[in-house]
Amino acid sequence: MSAHAHADSGHGAGHNPFEQHIHPPPTSFFYKYIWSTDHKVIAKQFMWAGLVFLLFGGLLAMMIRWQWAFPGTKVPVLGIFLRRSGGIVTPANYQSIFTMHGLIMIFFAITPLLIGMFGNFCIPLMIGARDMAFPFLNALSFWTFVVSLVLIVTSFFVQLGTAGAGWTTYAPLSTNVGTPGLGQTLVVAAIFVTGAASIMGGINYITTVIRLRAPGMGWFKMPGTVWGLWLTSILNVLFIPVLGAAAILLILDRTAGTQFFIAGAAGVQGGGDPLLYQHLFWIFGHPEVYILILPAWGILVDLVSFFSRKPAYFYKGSVYAMIAVTVLSAIVYGHHMFVTGMNPMLGKTFMLFTLIISVPAEVLFLNWLHTIWKGSIRLTTPMLFALGTIFVFGLGGLTGIFLGTVSTDLYLHDTMFVVGHFHLTMAAAAFLAIFGGIYFWFPKMFGRMMDEKLGKIHFWGSVVFITLVFCGQMLAGYSGQQRRLYDPFQYTYIKHLRSLNWWTSMFAFMLLGFQVPFILNFFKSLIAGETATQNPWQVGTLEWTHASSPPVHHNFDVIPTVYRGPHEYAHPDAQRLLGKDWIGQAEELPSEPHGAAAGGGAADAVAGPVRE
Amino acid sequence: MAAGVSQKAAAVTMGDVVPYRSPRAQRDWTSYLGMVIFLGSWAVLFAALFFSYLYLRAHTPVWPPVGSPRLPLTLPALNTGVIVLTSVMMHLGLMAIRRRRNGVGGTLLLGTFALGSLFLVLQTVVWLRMWDQGLVPQAGQYASVFYALTWFHAVHVVVGLVALLALAVKTWLGKYNAAKHGGVLLWTIYWHFVGVVWLLMFLLVYLV
Numbered sequence: 068m069s070a071h072a073h074a075d076s077g078h079g080a081g082h083n084p085f086e087q088h089i090h091p092p093p094t095s096f097f098y099k100y101i102w103s104t105d106h107k108v109i110a111k112q113f114m115w116a117g118l119v120f121l122l123f124g125g126l127l128a129m130m131i132r133w134q135w136a137f138p139g140t141k142v143p144v145l146g147i148f149l150r151r152s153g154g155i156v157t158p159a160n161y162q163s164i165f166t167m168h169g170l171i172m173i174f175f176a177i178t179p180l181l182i183g184m185f186g187n188f189c190i191p192l193m194i195g196a197r198d199m200a201f202p203f204l205n206a207l208s209f210w211t212f213v214v215s216l217v218l219i220v221t222s223f224f225v226q227l228g229t230a231g232a233g234w235t236t237y238a239p240l241s242t243n244v245g246t247p248g249l250g251q252t253l254v255v256a257a258i259f260v261t262g263a264a265s266i267m268g269g270i271n272y273i274t275t276v277i278r279l280r281a282p283g284m285g286w287f288k289m290p291g292t293v294w295g296l297w298l299t300s301i302l303n304v305l306f307i308p309v310l311g312a313a314a315i316l317l318i319l320d321r322t323a324g325t326q327f328f329i330a331g332a333a334g335v336q337g338g339g340d341p342l343l344y345q346h347l348f349w350i351f352g353h354p355e356v357y358i359l360i361l362p363a364w365g366i367l368v369d370l371v372s373f374f375s376r377k378p379a380y381f382y383k384g385s386v387y388a389m390i391a392v393t394v395l396s397a398i399v400y401g402h403h404m405f406v407t408g409m410n411p412m413l414g415k416t417f418m419l420f421t422l423i424i425s426v427p428a429e430v431l432f433l434n435w436l437h438t439i440w441k442g443s444i445r446l447t448t449p450m451l452f453a454l455g456t457i458f459v460f461g462l463g464g465l466t467g468i469f470l471g472t473v474s475t476d477l478y479l480h481d482t483m484f485v486v487g488h489f490h491l492t493m494a495a496a497a498f499l500a501i502f503g504g505i506y507f508w509f510p511k512m513f514g515r516m517m518d519e520k521l522g523k524i525h526f527w528g529s530v531v532f533i534t535l536v537f538c539g540q541m542l543a544g545y546s547g548q549q550r551r552l553y554d555p556f557q558y559t560y561i562k563h564l565r566s567l568n569w570w571t572s573m574f575a576f577m578l579l580g581f582q583v584p585f586i587l588n589f590f591k592s593l594i595a596g597e598t599a600t601q602n603p604w605q606v607g608t609l610e611w612t613h614a615s616s617p618p619v620h621h622n623f624d625v626i627p628t629v630y631r632g633p634h635e636y637a638h639p640d641a642q643r644l645l646g647k648d649w650i651g652q653a654e655e656l657p658s659e660p661h662g663a664a665a666g667g668g669a670a671d672a673v674a675g676p677v678r679e
Numbered sequence: 680m681a682a683g684v685s686q687k688a689a690a691v692t693m694g695d696v697v698p699y700r701s702p703r704a705q706r707d708w709t710s711y712l713g714m715v716i717f718l719g720s721w722a723v724l725f726a727a728l729f730f731s732y733l734y735l736r737a738h739t740p741v742w743p744p745v746g747s748p749r750l751p752l753t754l755p756a757l758n759t760g761v762i763v764l765t766s767v768m769m770h771l772g773l774m775a776i777r778r779r780r781n782g783v784g785g786t787l788l789l790g791t792f793a794l795g796s797l798f799l800v801l802q803t804v805v806w807l808r809m810w811d812q813g814l815v816p817q818a819g820q821y822a823s824v825f826y827a828l829t830w831f832h833a834v835h836v837v838v839g840l841v842a843l844l845a846l847a848v849k850t851w852l853g854k855y856n857a858a859k860h861g862g863v864l865l866w867t868i869y870w871h872f873v874g875v876v877w878l879l880m881f882l883l884v885y886l887v
Binding site: 088200201204266269270271273274277278279304305306307308309311312313315316319320323324325326327338339340343346347350 | 702705708709710712713716717719720721723724727728730731734735738815816817819820822823826827831
């Protein structure tokens with residue numbers, strides 16, 4: 068795979084309507100690594116930013132867990148960041164810590180990793196494009212995101228500290244009445260800016276998928292990963308603006324003295340309405356939940372099929388299920404507001420729509436199980452993470468039913484049960500899927516394999532303890548422990564949950580400990596991992612069959628022509644004619660068994676690169 | 680005869696399955712799609728702002744609240760006329776460029792810029808007058824809605840004006856021409872969008 072762009076410049080790209088322009092790779096350091104318009108570089112930029120902030124958010128979580136296990140005692144190691152209070156988490160610190168844990172994890176860890184990294188890396192490579200539709204906008208999206216990171220980091224160093232109104236930033240707590248100080252304003256501004264970055268990314272992903280698919284890459288020949296990311300982008304583009312509107316109004320309330328969200332503060336003229344903020348927030352907030360899980364679902368559809376060596380069961384059904392969830396996610400937000408004095412009739416309607424979502428979710432779930440059923444399962448690290456994701460998502464999904472139902476939600480609302488539930492879906496499922504994806508695409512991104520042994524240690528430690536942590540939280544919540552309590556054991560009725568909380572905290576610390584194998588593995592593999600072949604997993608999607616590891620700047624020397632779907636495994640014709648259990652998406656079946664040619668595969672004559 | 684027909688049909692199915700479009704036309708189409716998606720997204724943002732306004736209004740017994748000064752109608756109505764005129768003018772500019780009349784096109788774009796600036800001037804007069812009558816942003820919901828919506832719209836007008844100036848210059852210099860004017864097209868769509876938002880704003884904030 069030493070052939071380069073100029074090698075095929077004689078192809079007459081202008082004659083093929085699908086052929087895309089080949090831009091020469093940048094040579095200066097600045098354009099190569101900083102302001103790069105290459106989707107693969109931008110994916111890695113999002114990855115680094117996301118992983119650093121994932122660790123940051125994780126350490127904040129450890130401080131919360133410490134506080135719940137040993138309230139008011141000196142925090143070991145991390146205490147150095149709490150110098151002013153002598154290493155102890157004070158109530159004010161505590162507010163900021165859980166607020167920033169939530170915001171950082173959602174907007175600055177999961178979003179860049181799941182959407183920024185996988186979206187950028189996978190979409191062009193999997194659909195057979197040379198880059199995104201708008202490479203400049205793509206770079207702009209990343210650097211806008213960096214601006215929001217700067218705002219977030221700055222907010223920690225201003226007077227009165229960073230935001231403290233909870234990740235939901237509910238008014239009036241988030242107005243000057245509840246959280247005076249610049250920190251909260253900076254964080255709200257950061258959310259607006261990061262939202263703008265997400266919208267830029269979303270526009271790019273949607274357009275790229277519509278316009279730049281390789282010839283033959285029909286909608287139902289796209290890998291599940293691309294479907295998941297595409298639907299997520301649609302939700303992003305439609306609903307992040309609503310959060311943007313809420314953020315603008317909140318910033319105006321905080322800085323210009325307008326009164327959108329402060330009740331009754333305006334005397335005779337009447338003030339704003341805090342409930343308006345909740346409406347705006349959840350109109351965005353509920354789709355956001357699916358924004359964070361749809362790419363994971365898409366990745367699962369692919370990984371489960373790839374490593375069961377079977378076609379994805381009822382693939383179209385999985386895609387339609389994801390579309391159905393995308394549509395339904397827009398009309399269920401009211402279940403977050405059952406206790407706000409909502410009209411009972413409206414509450415019931417929201418409950419109905421919410422519970423209906425479990426139908427398409429169930430279709431997806433059963434399709435995954437059916438795909439695994441009787442497959443020749445290869446328990447590689449990515450597959451283990453995929454199975455782990457299915458497990459924790461199942462738990463999260465089932466416990467969601469209690470919260471979507473009005474009668475049970477009235478009791479469970481604002482308890483640790485809610486916290487455990489949404490962590491199982493948004494945190495556990497999203498992160499296990501992210502790790503699965505990293506283990507899977509790492510060879511393609513960096514040209515080196517990750518260590519399977521460390522990967523498996525990381526997997527078992529993570530899946531066991533992440534389940535225990537969040538199930539522990541749900542138990543505490545079911546027993547009545549409210550969420551966000553600084554010292555829960557001040558309340559007599561929670562006192563007996565002390566040992567449960569202690570154990571949950573221990574599990575959380577173990578969970579953090581088991582991330583060490585990942586960090587070791589990541590850097591070890593990056594520097595000295597085994598060199599990856601072009602297609603180490605023997606799968607048929609374009610990034611593995613037609614791009615080298617790592618891909619060249621323009622991805623494909625010739626844009627491949629796609630003949631079939633992404634999940635062609637255990638195909639008898641392939642077995643007979645090619646002597647292997649899979650067919651590439653752009654691989655033509657020879658009319659006669661192809662015995663002599665080493666490496667097999669007629670399509671490679673077109674593609675050029677050697678497969679293994 | 681029959682053979683001829685079938686041959687023709689075969690040519691259609693075997694040959695140009697994908698109608699030929701020049702790479703530039705394809706890229707223009709892609710940019711157009713991206714702009715439409717962006718404006719769709721931004722329309723939701725404005726929709727959320729309008730929703731906030733209507734939500735607050737629906738929860739207030741009297742609107743405008745007792746004691747609030749009435750918003751003027753004449754100047755905003757005049758401004759509505761101005762904004763409609765700018766949209767028409769910009770569209771004519773685009774047409775002129777398409778008909779290879781760059782000089783006319785550039786002048787029309789500059790005219791759009793001038794009228795757009797007039798819009799901002801008139802809007803500023805309205806703000807100042809209301810401010811003098813005591814309608815400051817801190818004066819309650821009514822003022823909040825008025826300033827938040829009009830400010831946010833004005834920001835979009837300013838962005839459009841900066842672009843218009845650049846477009847006019849580039850058209851005169853021949854950087855945009857009949858064969859290559861994707862940028863003008865995209866900004867025209869944007870400007871129409873800002874105009875439509877103003878029409879809704881005039882209707883919802885000033886009129887009803």
